[in-house]
Amino acid sequence: MANTNVQTAPANNEASSSVQFLTVTAIFVALTYIFTAFINVRLPIAANGGLIHLGNVPLFIGAILFGKKTGAIAGGVGMGLFDLLSGWTLWAPFTFVIVGIMGFVVGKLTEDEKHQNFKWYVIAIAAACVIKVVGYYIAEIVIYGNFFSPAASIPGNLVQIGVAAVIVLIVIAPLNIAAKKTGLKR
Numbered sequence: 001m002a003n004t005n006v007q008t009a010p011a012n013n014e015a016s017s018s019v020q021f022l023t024v025t026a027i028f029v030a031l032t033y034i035f036t037a038f039i040n041v042r043l044p045i046a047a048n049g050g051l052i053h054l055g056n057v058p059l060f061i062g063a064i065l066f067g068k069k070t071g072a073i074a075g076g077v078g079m080g081l082f083d084l085l086s087g088w089t090l091w092a093p094f095t096f097v098i099v100g101i102m103g104f105v106v107g108k109l110t111e112d113e114k115h116q117n118f119k120w121y122v123i124a125i126a127a128a129c130v131i132k133v134v135g136y137y138i139a140e141i142v143i144y145g146n147f148f149s150p151a152a153s154i155p156g157n158l159v160q161i162g163v164a165a166v167i168v169l170i171v172i173a174p175l176n177i178a179a180k181k182t183g184l185k186r
């Protein structure tokens with residue numbers, strides 16, 4: 001009987017870990033959606049419309065604190081859901097892929113304990129910025145069939161990531177400490 005308890009202990013830890021992953025990831029999906037949907041400014045000057053939002057803030061925080069899977073899912077699903085529910089439906093598949101990759105890359109670059117510092121956070125967010133600018137530039141070429149008009153969206157994308165970077169870089173260190181103290185993070 002004692003042997004059975006030893007064998008179930010890892011299974012219980014695995015189940016607990018899976019529940020924690022699902023819960024944390026769901027929270028970051030919801031936060032990414034909410035920050036995208038309700039904390040935003042529509043750009044009247046961009047040729048193809050445009051939106052500056054703070055959805056990247058919880059996306060980057062989730063990816064840095066909880067890794068590439070949480071980052072990818074929170075970004076792709078959270079912002080993709082916004083596109084589906086807000087009339088930007090055509091953009092949803094592009095957003096799912098582009099922002100999912102952004103979250104994955106930020107999480108991948110910062111998940112190593114040696115990379116849990118300001119320098120690596122900046123590198124990770126800069127990489128996400130490049131992915132966003134290039135990804136949405138290509139998406140606009142596909143959608144609009146024009147190589148020139150997507151350039152008008154670049155400044156908005158840069159502002160969006162820049163504002164998110166400032167906020168995240170200010171709050172990430174205390175959030176990292178809090179996540180470790182609560183046992184949410186290794």
